[in-house]
Amino acid sequence: MAIVCRKCGHKGTRAEFRFLGHVDSAGANTYRRCPKCEAAVVCDEVEIIDDESGKEVWGAGPLRGRVFTRKRKEA
Ligand SMILES: [Zn+2]
Numbered sequence: 001m002a003i004v005c006r007k008c009g010h011k012g013t014r015a016e017f018r019f020l021g022h023v024d025s026a027g028a029n030t031y032r033r034c035p036k037c038e039a040a041v042v043c044d045e046v047e048i049i050d051d052e053s054g055k056e057v058w059g060a061g062p063l064r065g066r067v068f069t070r071k072r073k074e075a
Contacts, residue, residue: 003032007039017041 003017004010017032023042031040 003041003043005034005037005039005041008034008037010034010036017043
């Protein structure tokens, strides 16, 4: 299951969309950055996690711990 950017429509894998941070501290949703337009895309990790399980170490990317401060857009 691919991630689709809601802003520009770019479609890619989780490896392409860099991990930015969690939407809610206790939630499964995360922000990822579109490689094309650099918009933040909200991803449901639970929904896509079985796609590439084992390929990526959870939360161990270079952006770990960064706080993403952009205001959340209500869809
Ligand atoms: Zn985009």
